[in-house]
Amino acid sequence: MIHSDALDRLPVRSALPALTRALDAHGAAVLCAPPGTGKTTLVPLVLAGLTGEGPRRRVVVAEPRRIAARAAARRMAWLLGENVGEQVGFTVRGERRAGPRTVVEVVTTGVLLQRLQRDPELAGVSTVVLDECHERHLDADTAAAFLLDVRAALRPELRLVAASATTDAEGWARLLGDAPVITAEGVSHPVETVWAPPERPVRPPHGMRVDPALLEHVAGVVRRALREREGDVLCFLPGVGEIARVAGRLGGREALGAEVLQVHGRAPAAVQDAVLAGASGGRRVVLATSVAESSLTVPGVRVVVDAGLAREPRTDHARGLSALTTVRASRASARQRAGRAGREAPGTVYRCWSEADDVRLPGFPAAEITVADLTAFALQAACWGDPDASGLALLDPPPSGAMAAAREVLTATGAVSAGGRPTDRGRRMARLGVHPRLARALLDGAREAGVRRAAEVVALLSEEPPREYGDDLAAAWRTARRGGDAYGARWRAEARRLEGALKGVAEEGAAGSAGACGPGAPPDPGALPDDAVAGIVTALAHPERVARLRGEGSYLMVSGTGAQLGDGSRLRSAPWLAIAVADRPVTAASARVLLGAVIDEGAARAAAGALHAEGEEVRWSEERRDVVARRVERLGAVELASRALPEPDPELLRAALEEGLRREGLGLLRWTAEAAGLRQRLAFLHRELGEPWPDVSDGALLGHLDDWLGWELARARRRSDLERADGGKALQRLLPWASGDAARLDELAPERIQVPSGSRIRVDYGGGQPVLAVKLQELFGWQETPRLAGGRVPVLVHLLSPAGRPAAVTADLASFWRDGYRSVRAELRGRYPRHPWPEDPTTAPPTRRATGGH
Known part of the structure; x- marks a missing residue:
C-alpha cells in the first residue's frame, strides 16, 4: 500500500509541476532542493508515473555511492509499500536487486557509465536523474557529458535532471543547454552553531595523517553534546580510520550512555540499514564519513559534531603515487553537515574549529576531475570516441598534464593505440569495472595464475585491506580467505564479481591478445605459489612501483622514488618488491610502503618490461666528480647491470664534460696568475667599454663554451684533462681579433x-x-x-x-x-729614517732603495 501521507508531506512536491513542464519543454532541468525535501525519492517516483500521476516511464537514478543507492531504493520501495526489487530496484557493483517489473532503478554513476558504453541509447529509459551533482564526483561529471552526447546525437527525447542540495545551478543549467532551474524550498528547522575549537593548537592534517589530539578533542565534544543536548548525535570524520579511533575513545554503551554506530562505504549493509532505519531504543552516536552529508537521512539526529575535515584524491604523476589526502572541509560541506541536525526538528551543530577559522575555509570542495588520477576517465573517453575529451561537455576541463600521464599508462598497458584510440583489449579492460591498471593485472594475471586467483588479488588491490592485516599482501590474502569480518565478506563478493566479469570479456578475445604486456604464461598457472601470484599481479597493476632493495628496509622504485618499509615489516629483506599501496608524507624523502608483495627479478623484468632500457650512459658523476662512461641495463630508475664503455660517443662525452664544468665551476681549469689577470682585464674592459670586449663572467663563459674552450673540450675525456687545460690560452680566443681591437689590449688595460x-x-x-x-x-x-x-x-x-x-x-x-x-x-719619516722624505716630492728623484734620511 502506497504511503500517501508520507509522499504528500515531502516539500519537493510543490516544485513538481514546474519540473514536469521544464522537462516537457526542454528535455532537461536543474533541480535544487535542500536535504530532506524528497528530491531523491519522490521525484523519481513521480517522473516514472508510480504515484498515479502521468504515464509509466522507466527512470534511472544515478547516485555517487553504493550506500546512497541502496538507501534511496529502499526508501522509495517503502513509500510504495513494496519490497526492493519490485517496481523500485537498485544495481551497484557486485549487487543487483531489480526485476522485470522494475520501473525506477537506482544505480551508482560507475554502473551508469558501464551501461552507456554498452548501450549508448539506454533503450527503454525515459529519464535519467543525476543526484548530488554538487559533490562533483568524476564519474558523475563523465556520465553527464555522455548523456548530453546521447541527447544531441541519438535520443533527443531522453530527459535529464541534474539534482542537488547545493549546486552551481547556473553552471549546470548552461551545461544542459540553458535548461530551466527549478528550486524547491525545504522545511528547515533552525540549527544553533556552537564553536568548539581545541583548547591547544593541533597539527594540521597532511596526507592521511590526522593529529590524535584532534580526534581526542572530537570525542570530548561528542560527550559534551550528549550532556548538553537531546537526541542522537551524528559526528562527521574524514575516514574509516578516524571513525574507528574516535569510537575507541568513546567506549561502549555503558560508559557513554549511548550506542556507537559507524557509517561509511565499507560498513556492512546490515549496519548501514540499522543506522538508516532509526533508533530501536536509547540514544545513538553515529560516526560517519561525508557519505552522510547529503544523500542519506539518519533519523533521530538532533546534534551534529563536525571535525571539519574531508578526504580528496591527489595524484603525484611524476612518482606514480595516487592516494586520498586529508583537507579542511569546505564551507558548502559544513553547511550540508550542519543541516543534518535540523532535518526533523530544531538542532545544534558543534564545529570543532573557531569562528575566525571558518572564514578561511574554501568555499566549495575541489572538483574531482581537477585533482584525481584520470586514467579511468581517459579510457572511458577513448571508448566513447573522444580520446582527448575535448568534445565532452564538462563543467571543468581535465588538466592537460593529468591527461598526458593517463594516456601514458593506457598506452603502456595496451589499452589504447599510439593515436589514443581504444584497442580491443582496452575495450575489454573498460568493461571489467575496475581501474585500468587493475584491469590490466586481471587480464594478464589470469594467464599467469588462473582466473580465480587473479580475481582474488585484484579484489584486494581494488579495496585495500584493513591496516591490521599488515603490509604483506600475500599474508593479507590468506587472512581475507580465513576471515569472517566485514572486509572479508566484501572481498569475496568482489572477487566473485571480477571472476565473472573476466570470464565474460574472455569471450571477446583471449586475455593475452594484442597489447598484452604481461610475462609469458607458465605451462600450469596453478603451479605458482600464492606469494608469487600476489607479487606478479601487483607488479602488473603498478609496474612503476616495482622496487629493488638498496638497504635494510629501503627500496628504489623503477619510477625513481625511494620507498621505506616499517621497522617491523616481514618484507624488509626481500630483494624485490611489488608495491601495491604507498604514500609520501609531505616532509619525507621516500614513500612509505603500506602494502606490498615479494617478487623475483624475472617477474619484475616481465611486468615492468615497458620500462626496460639498455644503452650507453655517459654522464658527470657527482659522487666521483668525474666522467662515468658505461653501458647500462635499467628497469626504469633501477640499475640492473653495467660495464665500462671504452669508446664512448664523443658527443655524449663532451656533454658530460660540459655538465661537469657547470657543476664544478670554471675553477676546474688551470688558471695561472697571468690567465687570471687576463680574465680580470677583459672583465674590466667589458664593464667600461662594452662591445667588442667579451663578457667573461661565469655565466657567460659557461653559456658559450664552444666559443672559447671548444678545442680543449674536444680533446678531453676525463676530469684530469680539464684540469690541465690552460684557461688563459683559451680566453685569448675571445679577444676581438676581427675588429683589430685586440691589439689595443695592453694600451687600454x-x-x-x-x-x-x-x-x-x-x-x-x-x-x-x-x-x-x-x-x-x-x-x-x-x-x-x-x-x-x-x-x-x-x-x-x-x-x-x-x-x-x-x-x-x-x-x-x-x-x-x-x-x-x-x-x-x-x-x-721617524720610523723609516734611512728612506728619503723630501719636503717637495714633486721635484725629488724617485728611488727603489734607501739612500739616507732627509
Whole structure:
C-alpha cells in the first residue's frame, strides 16, 4: 500500500509541476532542493508515473555511492509499500536487486557509465536523474557529458535532471543547454552553531595523517553534546580510520550512555540499514564519513559534531603515487553537515574549529576531475570516441598534464593505440569495472595464475585491506580467505564479481591478445605459489612501483622514488618488491610502503618490461666528480647491470664534460696568475667599454663554451684533462681579433704600468677600479695619475710605506702631493729614517732603495 501521507508531506512536491513542464519543454532541468525535501525519492517516483500521476516511464537514478543507492531504493520501495526489487530496484557493483517489473532503478554513476558504453541509447529509459551533482564526483561529471552526447546525437527525447542540495545551478543549467532551474524550498528547522575549537593548537592534517589530539578533542565534544543536548548525535570524520579511533575513545554503551554506530562505504549493509532505519531504543552516536552529508537521512539526529575535515584524491604523476589526502572541509560541506541536525526538528551543530577559522575555509570542495588520477576517465573517453575529451561537455576541463600521464599508462598497458584510440583489449579492460591498471593485472594475471586467483588479488588491490592485516599482501590474502569480518565478506563478493566479469570479456578475445604486456604464461598457472601470484599481479597493476632493495628496509622504485618499509615489516629483506599501496608524507624523502608483495627479478623484468632500457650512459658523476662512461641495463630508475664503455660517443662525452664544468665551476681549469689577470682585464674592459670586449663572467663563459674552450673540450675525456687545460690560452680566443681591437689590449688595460723609478708594477683589476700598489718613494715627481680604458678610468694608487704597508690611497696624485703628503711624511719619516722624505716630492728623484734620511 502506497504511503500517501508520507509522499504528500515531502516539500519537493510543490516544485513538481514546474519540473514536469521544464522537462516537457526542454528535455532537461536543474533541480535544487535542500536535504530532506524528497528530491531523491519522490521525484523519481513521480517522473516514472508510480504515484498515479502521468504515464509509466522507466527512470534511472544515478547516485555517487553504493550506500546512497541502496538507501534511496529502499526508501522509495517503502513509500510504495513494496519490497526492493519490485517496481523500485537498485544495481551497484557486485549487487543487483531489480526485476522485470522494475520501473525506477537506482544505480551508482560507475554502473551508469558501464551501461552507456554498452548501450549508448539506454533503450527503454525515459529519464535519467543525476543526484548530488554538487559533490562533483568524476564519474558523475563523465556520465553527464555522455548523456548530453546521447541527447544531441541519438535520443533527443531522453530527459535529464541534474539534482542537488547545493549546486552551481547556473553552471549546470548552461551545461544542459540553458535548461530551466527549478528550486524547491525545504522545511528547515533552525540549527544553533556552537564553536568548539581545541583548547591547544593541533597539527594540521597532511596526507592521511590526522593529529590524535584532534580526534581526542572530537570525542570530548561528542560527550559534551550528549550532556548538553537531546537526541542522537551524528559526528562527521574524514575516514574509516578516524571513525574507528574516535569510537575507541568513546567506549561502549555503558560508559557513554549511548550506542556507537559507524557509517561509511565499507560498513556492512546490515549496519548501514540499522543506522538508516532509526533508533530501536536509547540514544545513538553515529560516526560517519561525508557519505552522510547529503544523500542519506539518519533519523533521530538532533546534534551534529563536525571535525571539519574531508578526504580528496591527489595524484603525484611524476612518482606514480595516487592516494586520498586529508583537507579542511569546505564551507558548502559544513553547511550540508550542519543541516543534518535540523532535518526533523530544531538542532545544534558543534564545529570543532573557531569562528575566525571558518572564514578561511574554501568555499566549495575541489572538483574531482581537477585533482584525481584520470586514467579511468581517459579510457572511458577513448571508448566513447573522444580520446582527448575535448568534445565532452564538462563543467571543468581535465588538466592537460593529468591527461598526458593517463594516456601514458593506457598506452603502456595496451589499452589504447599510439593515436589514443581504444584497442580491443582496452575495450575489454573498460568493461571489467575496475581501474585500468587493475584491469590490466586481471587480464594478464589470469594467464599467469588462473582466473580465480587473479580475481582474488585484484579484489584486494581494488579495496585495500584493513591496516591490521599488515603490509604483506600475500599474508593479507590468506587472512581475507580465513576471515569472517566485514572486509572479508566484501572481498569475496568482489572477487566473485571480477571472476565473472573476466570470464565474460574472455569471450571477446583471449586475455593475452594484442597489447598484452604481461610475462609469458607458465605451462600450469596453478603451479605458482600464492606469494608469487600476489607479487606478479601487483607488479602488473603498478609496474612503476616495482622496487629493488638498496638497504635494510629501503627500496628504489623503477619510477625513481625511494620507498621505506616499517621497522617491523616481514618484507624488509626481500630483494624485490611489488608495491601495491604507498604514500609520501609531505616532509619525507621516500614513500612509505603500506602494502606490498615479494617478487623475483624475472617477474619484475616481465611486468615492468615497458620500462626496460639498455644503452650507453655517459654522464658527470657527482659522487666521483668525474666522467662515468658505461653501458647500462635499467628497469626504469633501477640499475640492473653495467660495464665500462671504452669508446664512448664523443658527443655524449663532451656533454658530460660540459655538465661537469657547470657543476664544478670554471675553477676546474688551470688558471695561472697571468690567465687570471687576463680574465680580470677583459672583465674590466667589458664593464667600461662594452662591445667588442667579451663578457667573461661565469655565466657567460659557461653559456658559450664552444666559443672559447671548444678545442680543449674536444680533446678531453676525463676530469684530469680539464684540469690541465690552460684557461688563459683559451680566453685569448675571445679577444676581438676581427675588429683589430685586440691589439689595443695592453694600451687600454695594461698588465703592468712603468712608474718614475723605472719599476713595472702589476695592475690589479680584481676590484671595481684598477689598483696600482707601489712604494711612495718610487712615485716622486709623478704629477698625473695614469688613466685606463682610453682615459675613462683613473687608476686607484695605493701608496705603500717602505715596509710595503698601505700609507695612503688616492686617484689624484697632484692633490695628494699638495695636501696629503705632509701628514704621511710626518708619521713615517721617524720610523723609516734611512728612506728619503723630501719636503717637495714633486721635484725629488724617485728611488727603489734607501739612500739616507732627509
